[in-house]
Amino acid sequence: NGKLPPGPVPLPLIGNALQLNTKNLPQSIEKLSAKFGPVFTIYLGTKPAVVLYGYEAVKEALIDQGDAFSGRGPIPILDQVVEGKGIGSSNGEAWKQLRRFGLTTLRNFGMGKKNIEERILEEAHFLVERFRNTHEGAFDPTSFLIHAVSNVICSVVFGDRFDYHDKKFLKLIDLLEQNSKLQLSFTMYLLFPTLMDYFPGPHKKILKNFRAFASFVSERTKINRESLDLSCPRDFIDAFLIKIEEEKQNDQSEFNNANMVKTTLDLFIAGTGTTSITLKYGLLLLLRHPEIEAKVHEEIDRVIGRNRRPCMADRSQMPYTDAVVHEIQRFVSLVPLNVPRTVIRDTQFRQFIIPKGTIIFPTLKSILYDSREFPNPDQFDPGHFLDENGAFRKTDYFMPFSTGKRICAGEGMARMEIFLFLTMILQNFTLKPLIDPKEIDISPITTTMANRPRPFQLCVVPR
Ligand code: HEM
Numbered sequence: 001n002g003k004l005p006p007g008p009v010p011l012p013l014i015g016n017a018l019q020l021n022t023k024n025l026p027q028s029i030e031k032l033s034a035k036f037g038p039v040f041t042i043y044l045g046t047k048p049a050v051v052l053y054g055y056e057a058v059k060e061a062l063i064d065q066g067d068a069f070s071g072r073g074p075i076p077i078l079d080q081v082v083e084g085k086g087i088g089s090s091n092g093e094a095w096k097q098l099r100r101f102g103l104t105t106l107r108n109f110g111m112g113k114k115n116i117e118e119r120i121l122e123e124a125h126f127l128v129e130r131f132r133n134t135h136e137g138a139f140d141p142t143s144f145l146i147h148a149v150s151n152v153i154c155s156v157v158f159g160d161r162f163d164y165h166d167k168k169f170l171k172l173i174d175l176l177e178q179n180s181k182l183q184l185s186f187t188m189y190l191l192f193p194t195l196m197d198y199f200p201g202p203h204k205k206i207l208k209n210f211r212a213f214a215s216f217v218s219e220r221t222k223i224n225r226e227s228l229d230l231s232c233p234r235d236f237i238d239a240f241l242i243k244i245e246e247e248k249q250n251d252q253s254e255f256n257n258a259n260m261v262k263t264t265l266d267l268f269i270a271g272t273g274t275t276s277i278t279l280k281y282g283l284l285l286l287l288r289h290p291e292i293e294a295k296v297h298e299e300i301d302r303v304i305g306r307n308r309r310p311c312m313a314d315r316s317q318m319p320y321t322d323a324v325v326h327e328i329q330r331f332v333s334l335v336p337l338n339v340p341r342t343v344i345r346d347t348q349f350r351q352f353i354i355p356k357g358t359i360i361f362p363t364l365k366s367i368l369y370d371s372r373e374f375p376n377p378d379q380f381d382p383g384h385f386l387d388e389n390g391a392f393r394k395t396d397y398f399m400p401f402s403t404g405k406r407i408c409a410g411e412g413m414a415r416m417e418i419f420l421f422l423t424m425i426l427q428n429f430t431l432k433p434l435i436d437p438k439e440i441d442i443s444p445i446t447t448t449m450a451n452r453p454r455p456f457q458l459c460v461v462p463r
Pocket residue numbers: 072087088089099153266267268270271272274275278334335338339340341400401402403405406407408409410411413414
C-alpha cells in the first residue's frame with residue numbers, strides 16, 4: 001500500500017518464495033539486506049513481514065517503540081499446540097499477566113527448598129559423573145546435555161530432578177529429542193501454513209510429540225493439585241495453582257488450567273533445546289581452540305581450584321571465562337532471525353507505516369555479527385569481550401536473548417546454566433577431539449529458527 005518499507009517484488013500467492021532459500025532463510029535475508037538496507041518487507045505467501053537488520057533498527061523498534069512491537073508472531077507447529085496461550089505465544093493482557101508471574105516465580109530464589117543456582121549445581125554434578133563414566137572413550141554429548149538441561153527445568157517445575165534412568169523422564173525427554181532431530185522446514189511453514197496442514201511429513205510427528213508432552217505435563221499438574229499445601233509451594237506448578245486459587249473471584253484473570261499447562265510447556269520447549277545446543281556448540285568451539293580451553297583451565301585453577309564447586313559469585317573474578325561464555329553465545333547466534341514478533345497497532349516506524357498485526361523479524365545475527373562492534377565476526381575470539389587490560393568488556397550488542405519487552409524470560413536461568421555447566425566440566429576434564437583440531441568444522445547448520453553445530457564426538461580426560 002506504499003506505506004510498508006520497500007523490498008523484493010512479490011508474486012501473487014507465493015510472495016517472495018522464489019527469492020527465499022527455504023533451507024537457509026537467514027542467509028537470504030542477509031543477502032536482501034545488502035540490497036534493501038536495514039528495514040525492508042518480504043512476503044511470506046500473501047503476508048507481509050518487515051525485517052529489521054542491524055543494531056539501530058532493532059533497538060529503535062524493540063526498545064524505543066517497545067510497546068508497539070511487543071506482539072508475538074507465528075511460531076510454526078507450536079502455535080497449534082499452545083493455541084495462543086502460555087508466555088511465549090500469548091498477546092495482550094494474558095501475556096502481561098503470565099510473563100509477570102513467570103519472571104517473578106523464576107526469579108524467586110526461595111521457591112521450594114533450593115534456589116535455582118543450587119538446582120543447576122546439583123545437575124552439573126550428575127553431568128560430570130556421566131562424563132566421567134565414559135572412561136575417556138569417544139561419545140556424542142547431545143543426550144547428556146539435553147538430560148541435564150531439562151532436568152534443571154524439571155526441578156524448577158516439578159520440584160525435583162529425575163534419575164537419568166527413570167522411565168517417565170526418559171519418555172518425556174525422548175519426545176523433545178525426537179522433535180529436535182526431525183527436520184522441519186520452518187520456512188515452508190511460514191510461507192504456506194494452511195497448505196502444510198494438508199501434507200504428511202515430519203511436522204505431523206512433531207505436533208504429535210508436543211501433544212504427548214502436554215498431556216504428561218497436564219497429568220503432573222493433577223498430582224500437584226492433590227497434594228498442594230497453599231502455605232508452602234514446592235515448585236512452579238504449585239506457585240501457579242496458588243495463583244489460580246488467589247484469583248478465583250477475578251473473571252479477568254488469566255490464571256487457569258490451560259495457561260498453567262501451556263506456560264509449563266513453554267519453559268521446556270523454550271529452555272531445553274536452546275541451552276543444550278549452546279553448551280554442545282561451546283564444547284565443539286573449545287575442541288577447535290585448545291589454546292582457549294587452556295586459558296579457561298588456568299583461570300578456573302587460580303580462582304576456584306579443584307576442590308570446591310564453582311558458583312555464580314566466581315564469575316566476576318573470571319573475566320576470561322566470562323568472555324568465552326559470551327563469545328560462544330555470540331558466535332553461535334542461536335536464533336539468527338529472532339522469534340517472530342508483530343506490531344500490536346498501526347505503527348509509524350521511520351518514514352513507514354506498518355499495519356497492525358504485520359509480522360516483524362528483528363534479526364539478532366545482524367547485531368551479533370556486526371563487524372563495527374566485533375571485528376572479524378566470523379572468528380571465534382573471546383577478545384571480542386575483553387578490553388586491553390584483560391577485563392570483561394560489556395556491550396549492548398550482546399543480544400542472543402533479544403531485547404525489549406519480550407526479551408527471553410529464561411535469560412537469567414540460561415546464563416547461569418551455561419556458566420556453571422561449562423566451568424564444572426572444564427574444572428574436571430580436558431576435552432580431547434577425535435581429529436586434528438584444525439580440521440574441525442565449526443560452521444553452523446542453519447535452519448530458519450535456530451543454528452546448531454555439526455554432529456561430533458569427543459573424549460574427556462579427567463584432570
Ligand atoms: C541459550 C539459551 C536461550 C536463548 C539463546 C534464548 C533466546 C530467546 C529468544 C531470542 C527469545 C525471543 C525473544 C523476543 O521475542 O524478542 C526467547 C523467548 C523466550 N524464552 Fe528463551 N532463550 C534461551 C533459554 C531459555 C530458557 C532456559 C527458558 C526458560 C526456562 C526460556 C524461556 C523463554 C520464554 C518463556 C520466552 C518467551 C518470552 C515472551 O514471549 O515474553 N529461554 N528466548
